[in-house]
Amino acid sequence: xxxxxxxxxxxxxxxxxxxxxxxxxxxxxxxxxxxxxxxxxxxxxxxxxxxxxxxxxxxxxxxxxxxxxxxxxxxxxxxxxxxxxxxxxxxxxxxxxxxxxxxxxxxxxxxxxxxxxxxxxxxxxxxxxxxxxxxxxxxxxxxxxxxxxxxxxxxxxxxxxxxxxxxxxxxxxxxxxxxxxxxxxxxxxxxxxxxxxxxxxxxxxxxxxxxxxxxxxxxxxxxxxxxxxxxxxxxxxxxxxxxxxxxxxxxxxxxxxxxxxxxxxxxxxxxxxxxxxxxxxxxxxxxxxxxxxxxxxxxxxxxxxxxxxxxxxxxxxxxxxxxxxxxxxxxxxxxxxxxxxxxxxxxxxxxxxxxxxxxxxxxxxxxxxxxxxxxxxxxxxxxxxxxxxxxxxxxxxxxxxxxxxxxxxxxxxxxxxxxxxxxxxxxxxxxxxxxxxxxxxxxxxxxxxxxxxxxxxxxxxxxxxxxxxxx
Amino acid sequence: xxxxxxxxxxxxxxxxxxxxxxxxxxxxxxxxxxxxxxxxxxxxxxxxxxxxxxxxxxxxxxxxxxxxxxxxxxxxxxxxxxxxxxxxxxxxxxxxxxxxxxxxxxxxxxxxxxxxxxxxxxxxxxxxxxxxxxxxxxxxxxxxxxxxxxxxxxxxxxxxxxxxxxxxxxxxxxxxxxxxxxxxxxxxxxxxxxxxxxxxxxxxxxxxxxxxxxxxxxxxxxxxxxxxxxxxxxxxxxxxxxxxxxxxxxxxxxxxxxxxxxxxxxxxxxxxxxxxxxxxxxxxxxxxxxxxxxxxxxxxxxxxxxxxxxxxxxxxxxxxxxxxxxxxxxxxxxxxxxxxxxxxxxxxxxxxxxxxxxxxxxxxxxxxxxxxxxxxxxxxxxxxxxxxxxxxxxxxxxxxxxxxxxxxxxxxxxxxxxxxxxxxxxxxxxxxxxxxxxxxxxxxxxxxxxxxxxxxxxxxxxxxxxxxxxx
Numbered sequence: 033x034x035x036x037x038x039x040x041x042x043x044x045x046x047x048x049x050x051x052x053x054x055x056x057x058x059x060x061x062x063x064x065x066x067x068x069x070x071x072x073x074x075x076x077x078x079x080x081x082x083x084x085x086x087x088x089x090x091x092x093x094x095x096x097x098x099x100x101x102x103x104x105x106x107x108x109x110x111x112x113x114x115x116x117x118x119x120x121x122x123x124x125x126x127x128x129x130x131x132x133x134x135x136x137x138x139x140x141x142x143x144x145x146x147x148x149x150x151x152x153x154x155x156x157x158x159x160x161x162x163x164x165x166x167x168x169x170x171x172x173x174x175x176x177x178x179x180x181x182x183x184x185x186x187x188x189x190x191x192x193x194x195x196x197x198x199x200x201x202x203x204x205x206x207x208x209x210x211x212x213x214x215x216x217x218x219x220x221x222x223x224x225x226x227x228x229x230x231x232x233x234x235x236x237x238x239x240x241x242x243x244x245x246x247x248x249x250x251x252x253x254x255x256x257x258x259x260x261x262x263x264x265x266x267x268x269x270x271x272x273x274x275x276x277x278x279x280x281x282x283x284x285x286x287x288x289x290x291x292x293x294x295x296x297x298x299x300x301x302x303x304x305x306x307x308x309x310x311x312x313x314x315x316x317x318x319x320x321x322x323x324x325x326x327x328x329x330x331x332x333x334x335x336x337x338x339x340x341x342x343x344x345x346x347x348x349x350x351x352x353x354x355x356x357x358x359x360x361x362x363x364x365x366x367x368x369x370x371x372x373x374x375x376x377x378x379x380x381x382x383x384x385x386x387x388x389x390x391x392x393x394x395x396x397x398x399x400x401x402x403x404x405x406x407x408x409x410x411x412x413x414x415x416x417x418x419x420x421x422x423x424x425x426x427x428x429x430x431x432x433x434x435x436x437x438x439x440x441x442x443x444x445x446x447x448x449x450x451x452x453x454x455x456x457x458x459x460x461x462x463x464x465x466x467x468x469x470x471x472x473x474x475x476x477x478x479x480x481x482x483x484x485x486x487x488x489x490x491x492x493x494x495x496x497x498x499x500x501x502x503x
Numbered sequence: 504x505x506x507x508x509x510x511x512x513x514x515x516x517x518x519x520x521x522x523x524x525x526x527x528x529x530x531x532x533x534x535x536x537x538x539x540x541x542x543x544x545x546x547x548x549x550x551x552x553x554x555x556x557x558x559x560x561x562x563x564x565x566x567x568x569x570x571x572x573x574x575x576x577x578x579x580x581x582x583x584x585x586x587x588x589x590x591x592x593x594x595x596x597x598x599x600x601x602x603x604x605x606x607x608x609x610x611x612x613x614x615x616x617x618x619x620x621x622x623x624x625x626x627x628x629x630x631x632x633x634x635x636x637x638x639x640x641x642x643x644x645x646x647x648x649x650x651x652x653x654x655x656x657x658x659x660x661x662x663x664x665x666x667x668x669x670x671x672x673x674x675x676x677x678x679x680x681x682x683x684x685x686x687x688x689x690x691x692x693x694x695x696x697x698x699x700x701x702x703x704x705x706x707x708x709x710x711x712x713x714x715x716x717x718x719x720x721x722x723x724x725x726x727x728x729x730x731x732x733x734x735x736x737x738x739x740x741x742x743x744x745x746x747x748x749x750x751x752x753x754x755x756x757x758x759x760x761x762x763x764x765x766x767x768x769x770x771x772x773x774x775x776x777x778x779x780x781x782x783x784x785x786x787x788x789x790x791x792x793x794x795x796x797x798x799x800x801x802x803x804x805x806x807x808x809x810x811x812x813x814x815x816x817x818x819x820x821x822x823x824x825x826x827x828x829x830x831x832x833x834x835x836x837x838x839x840x841x842x843x844x845x846x847x848x849x850x851x852x853x854x855x856x857x858x859x860x861x862x863x864x865x866x867x868x869x870x871x872x873x874x875x876x877x878x879x880x881x882x883x884x885x886x887x888x889x890x891x892x893x894x895x896x897x898x899x900x901x902x903x904x905x906x907x908x909x910x911x912x913x914x915x916x917x918x919x920x921x922x923x924x925x926x927x928x929x930x931x932x933x934x935x936x937x938x939x940x941x942x943x944x945x946x947x948x949x950x951x952x953x954x955x956x957x958x959x960x961x962x963x964x965x966x967x968x969x970x971x972x973x974x
Contacts, residue, residue, distance in 0.1 A: 143694060146617020147894045148801030148845060152810060153938040221692035223614060223727070223895070226920055229935040256694070259730065330619030339623060374619060423618045424694070449697055464700040467624040 037078045038186035040179045042172055043067055044129070044194040046084030046115060047075075048105055050094050058090060062108050066216060066429055067191060070290045075107045081186070083175045085125065085168070086117040095119040102179065116179065118171045127164025128194070131157060135370045137193045140227050141217045142331040142424045153229060161232065166197060169239075173201030180206055190243070192216050197235060200242035213240060214247040214288075217426035218451070219256040222263040237265045241278045247286045249427040249451040254287040289455055290427055297436045300409050309410035313358070318394065320355040320478045323415035323442075325408045325430050326422075327364035328401070330374040333421045333447070333465050334361065338381040338397060340421075340471030345389050345396060347472060351479060353394045357419070360411055362403045375401070415442040416478035420450060421465045427451035431460075445474045508549045509657035511650045513643055514538055515600070515665040517555030517586060518546075519576055521565050529561065533579050537687065537900055538662060541761045546578045552657070554646045556596065556639070557588040566590040573650065587650065589642045598635025599665070602628060606841045608664045611698050612688045613802040613895045624700060632703065637668060640710075644672030651677055661714070663687050668706060671713035684711060685718040685759075688897040689922070690727040693734040708736045712749045718757045720898040720922040725758040760926055761898055768907045771880050780881035784829070789865070791826040791949045794886035794913075796879045796901050798835035799872070801845040804892045804918070804936050805832065809852040809868060811892075811942035816860050816867060818943060822950060824865045828890070831882055833874045846872070886913040887949035891921060892936045898922035902931070916945045 047068045051059045074080055081102050086095040094103075095117035102116035120128070136157060139145050151157065172195055176188055180202075190198060190213040199211050225233045237260065240246055248254045258276065261267040267278035276283045300306055313321075322341065326332040341357045361378065365371040382399040389396045400407070412418075412434040420431040428450040435444055446453055446460035453462065461474045518539045522530045545551055552573050557566040565574075566588035573587035591599070607628060610616050622628065643666055647659055651673075661669060661684040670682050696704045708731060711717055719725045729747060732738040738749035747754045771777055784792075793812065797803040812828045832849065836842040853870040860867045871878070883889075883905035891902040899921040906915055917924055917931035924933065932945045 142618075144617065144619050146615065146620070147613075147937070148615050148804070149617070149806065149848070151937060152807065153935065154810070154814070154940060158940055218694075221694050223689075223692050223920075224695070226935065227937055229938045229941055230919070333619070335620065336623065339625070343625070377620070448701070449694075464624065464697065466618070466622060466698055467700045469625060469629055470700055 038183045039074060039078045039080045040176060040183070040186045040188045041071065041074065041080055041082045041191070042084075042176055042188060042195060042198065043082070043191035044085050044133075045087070046082055046117065047071075047107070048115060049088050050090035051088055052090055058094075060105075066290070066427075069292070069429065070216075072293065075113045076109055076111045079113075081114040081116060081179055081183075083116045083118060083172060083179065086119040087125075091117050092119045100175075116175055118175050120168050120171050124164045124167045127160030128168040129164075130367055131160035132165040133194050134365055135368055136160075136228075137196075138217070138331075139370070140224060141193060141220050143218075143220055143224055144330055144423065145227060147227070151227065153232075169195060169197035170201055172198045173205075176202045177205050180209055187212065189214070197239040200239045203242040211243040212245040212247065213243040215240075215253070215257075215426070216249070216290075218424050219248055219253040219260065221256050222260050225260060225264060233264055237261055237267075238279070241265070241267065241276060241281070241283050243283055245284045245286060247288050249287065249289045250454045251287045252454065253426070253451065254285050257285055289451065290429070292429060292432045292436070294436055297409075297433060301413060301437045303406065303409070305406035306409045306413075309404070309407040310413055313407075313410050313414050316398075317358075317414060318354055318356050320351070320416045321414055322355065322357040322417045322419055322475060322478075323360070323411045323434075324357070324419045324421075325360045325411060325434070327362045328371065328375045328378055329364050330370065331423050331425060333423045334359065334378045335374075335381045336465065336468060337419050337421050337471065338378075338385050340419075340468045341397065341475060342385045342388065343468055343472040344475040345385075348476060348479075351476075352389065353392065355475075355479070356394070356396055356398055358398045358400070358411055358415075360400050360402070360404065360408050363401050409437060412437045413439050416440055417443050417445055417475060419445050419471070419475070420452075421445065421447045421463055421471060422450050423447075423465050425450040425452075431456055443474075443477045445471065445477070509654045510545060510549045510551045511647060511654070511657045511659045512542065512545065512551055512553045512662070513555075513647055513659060513666060513669065514553070514662035515556050515604075516558070517553055517562075517588065518542075518578070519586060520559050521561035522559055523561055529565075531576075537761070537898075540763070540900065541687075543764065546584045547580055547582045550584075552585040552587060552650055552654075554587045554589060554643065554650065557590040558596075562588050563590045571646075587646055589646050591639050591642050595635045595638045598631030599639040600635075601838055602631030603636040604665050605836055606839055607631075607699075608667075609688070609802075610841070611695060612664060612691050614689075614691055614695055615801055615894065616698060618698070622698065624703075640666060640668035641672055643669045644676075647673045647680075648676050651680055658683065660685070668710040671710045674713040682714040683716040683718065684714040686711075686724070686728075686897070687720070687761075689895050690719055690724040690731065692727050693731050696731060696735060704735055708732055708738075709750070712736070712738065712747060712752070712754050714754055716755045716757060718759050720758065720760045721925045722758045723925065724897070724922065725756050728756055760922060761900070763900060763903045763907070765907055768880075768904060772884060772908045774877065774880070776877035777880045777884075780875070780878045781884055784878075784881050784885050787869075788829075788885060789825055789827050791822070791887045792885055793826065793828040793888045793890055793946060793949075794831070794882045794905075795828070795890045795892075796831045796882060796905070798833045799842065799846045799849055800835050801841065802894050802896060804894045805830065805849045806845075806852045807936065807939060808890050808892050808942065809849075809856050811890075811939045812868065812946060813856045813859065814939055814943040815946040816856075819947060819950075822947075823860065824863065826946075826950070827865070827867055827869055829869045829871070829882055829886075831871050831873070831875065831879050834872050880908060883908045884910050887911055888914050888916055888946060890916050890942070890946070891923075892916065892918045892934060892942060893921050894918075894936050896921040896923075902927055914945075914948045916942065916948070 047063055049061050053059050086092045102114040105115045145151055187210045258269045261276045262269045267276045269276050274285045382397045385397045418434050420428055431446055431452045444460040445463055447465040448462050449465055461477055463471045463474050518534055520532050524530050557563045573585040576586045578584055616622055658681045729740045732747045733740045738747045740747050745756045853868045856868045889905050891899055902917055902923045915931040916934055918936040919933050920936055932948055934942045934945050
């Protein structure tokens with residue numbers, strides 16, 4: 033990490049976006065989110081150019097002012113870096129983002145399609161692919177090639193499911209470029225890739241295999257990727273070396289879970305906004321507080337979490353009035369019907385639980401639909417049980433962040449299908465995300481105290497976890 | 504096949520069931536269905552005892568008359584064999600059959616759960632497992648052990664997803680028994696087995712691995728099984744030998760697609776009932792006839808088939824009035840809500856297509872919900888295109904039977920996820936079952952004639968396919 037390397041980071045979402053204030057001034061918004069968190073260390077350490085989509089109208093204006101070229105920006109910590117915004121055709125971007133990437137690929141990679149009814153690979157999805165996903169990936173590839181022309185020795189670091197075709201499009205023009213790709217979500221197994229017709233699933237795997245290195249969060253997703261390459265494109269896989277030989281090239285496949293920065297959370301725990309939010313939570317909390325913090329994504333399994341909490345209350349009437357579930361949910365992707373439906377289902381299920389059990393001023397489920405980071409950190413400090421029960425999840429940062437600031441020896445209840453389970457499973461109560469009964473049993477842990485010894489060990493070890501995604 | 508072997512066949516459904524006539528006489532019903540078809544040759548060639556569940560009230564009366572022991576029966580072709588009906592506890596059987604096996608295991612093994620919402624492993628499913636699936640499997644195992652006491656040198660031949668626990672329960676009592684198990688449905692990949700909590704998915708894999716031989720229809724399901732054994736129970740797999748080493752034993756895993764009997768279909772094509780039904784179809788059919796024959800199972804993908812037909816009509820207005828889709832659907836498992844919902848969706852989608860396109864006495868979709876085998880054979884003879892587009896299917900007998908009797912050089916449009924695609928894909932138009940557009944394109948094949956040369960080859964080769972499931 034001592035030498036500065038030249039890096040071209042490529043991701044749909046950039047670390048900044050632009051808007052106009054009511055007074056008409058340009059505002060620079062520095063984004064959060066998993067990807068920016070994951071890459072926070074890179075910009076300070078290396079010479080970074082970040083290629084991203086121009087997503088807002090003001091982003092497009094900025095891109096146009098620079099004629100599509102990169103320009104200088106400053107990271108939150110003051111480090112300089114360059115940004116290159118790609119202004120895709122608006123209709124192409126809509127199909128790329130709102131149809132092909134979300135929900136199609138996202139649902140596929142989280143095993144969430146109810147295959148008897150959805151998806152339909154129909155005229156709309158074909159259009160979104162051929163006139164959206166393909167040209168947007170081409171736009172990214174062209175931008176990468178232009179940046180490589182400026183810095184031929186730069187390493188290219190692509191991100192996630194938006195960019196599966198770009199590596200091959202770059203490779204065709206720059207055979208010797210160093211291309212790496214990190215995939216932040218699960219890689220599903222071969223049969224589930226059959227949700228896409230052969231030409232699409234083959235294009236995806238061949239696109240990704242144009243990289244020199246492919247990274248995933250866990251050994252589980254890594255193995256799925258290796259097997260899928262064997263099955264879908266007939267690649268030659270060396271499992272011992274974790275290498276895939278295809279079309280005359282070799283791709284190394286690695287498992288690197290993203291780490292978090294303990295120092296950042298040490299600061300956050302005493303942030304004034306966090307302390308203010310914590311006073312509110314502490315003033316309202318009952319004896320035992322269960323917390324969940326998620327986007328309202330169907331993969332996060334909020335509905336089953338509420339059902340499990342209801343079953344817990346049914347099985348343990350002695351806990352009525354003594355425990356509540358605080359659910360802090362950030363509304364997600366409300367342009368997509370599946371997400372609108374899921375948020376409605378979440379709200380309905382919370383009402384069901386409260387209608388059934390609420391009494392004497394006790395609110396069993398406290399559902400808050402908002403994007404409020406300080407409130408989340410405050411809840412992290414206050415939980416007795418943290419419920420992280422995703423259906424499938426590439427990693428899950430909440431399960432890593434929250435135990436770092438928790439002040440009550442709270443227990444982590446963790447889905448076996450969260451990527452973070454490979455690291456944290458030993459120090460958590462493992463649940464199967466479909467198992468309502470098992471989750472209801474786990475929710476009783478704080479009241480029994482059996483978990484404490486595990487949690488003390490966990491909290492100690494959690495401080496030691498902080499590796500970046502590049503070794 | 505020359506020597507008679509002693510076989511104990513074990514399957515939830517027997518080849519006979521009993522009822523009472525309106526006059527009060529006992530009636531013996533000889534069943535059809537895939538399993539009886541598959542095993543038709545065994546009874547004539549070997550000394551067979553068939554162990555099955557007593558499913559009807561009269562079955563239970565017969566079982567009681569024989570005090571649960573086996574008794575003599577006669578196969579359709581006059582061959583003698585023995586039947587042993589196991590009268591399970593009625594409530595246990597209901598949980599076993601209507602909750603644990605269908606829909607839970609069936610949906611799991613066909614990748615049909617929409618995992619954001621279903622299934623819930625809740626109190627009902629746990630009850631159905633521990634007080635249904637487990638004791639019913641124990642009832643079967645006890646019956647097998649009793650029959651082995653009578654014929655210690657008999658080979659045991661278990662069938663399908665109802666009996667995953669029985670092999671281990673037998674093995675514990677009879678370590679040296681020869682146990683084989685054929686699984687007629689797909690074996691899904693590891694991640695999807697995570698729909699069940701660890702103790703259930705491990706019990707299933709350990710149960711099946713107590714067999715000496717496990718058979719599946721295709722190499723694809725065989726590979727999934729081998730990998731799942733590695734992942735779920737940590738078994739040692741020799742992929743070259745297709746053998747699994749676990750708990751001190753070795754299980755051989757084979758791929759044996761079920762064959763059909765060409766002679767049977769040669770007879771059927773001239774059956775009086777078939778000819779009568781064929782006159783009706785021939786009298787009503789337009790220039791081009793598309794046929795599908797299925798149970799109304801969500802895995803059969805009827806709704807998407809109708810959507811593809813609608814898209815075909817939209818893309819080819821010149822075919823209006825010249826083509827229709829005859830869908831002969833046998834209503835299936837209407838005790839299970841998911842199946843009731845799916846049948847309603849099928850009827851709704853057929854109405855949608857007809858409302859949109861019907862005119863001048865032309866009915867685009869002719870939907871017939873009935874169990875009428877003669878009508879199915881008649882439709883087999885008359886199709887110009889046969890649509891077999893399952894989401895996932897262990898094998899699919901329709902795709903093997905229909906081309907044998909078809910008299911119009913009809914084209915087979917076959918899902919890549921049907922097990923039969925491993926054998927027939929080369930002679931069929933392959934479609935992806937989710938790809939509405941691809942299916943709409945394939946439906947135009949009869950009108951273009953391009954498929955004829957392939958189909959002639961296919962029909963010739965189809966006559967040569969008739970292997971049994973035991974080599």
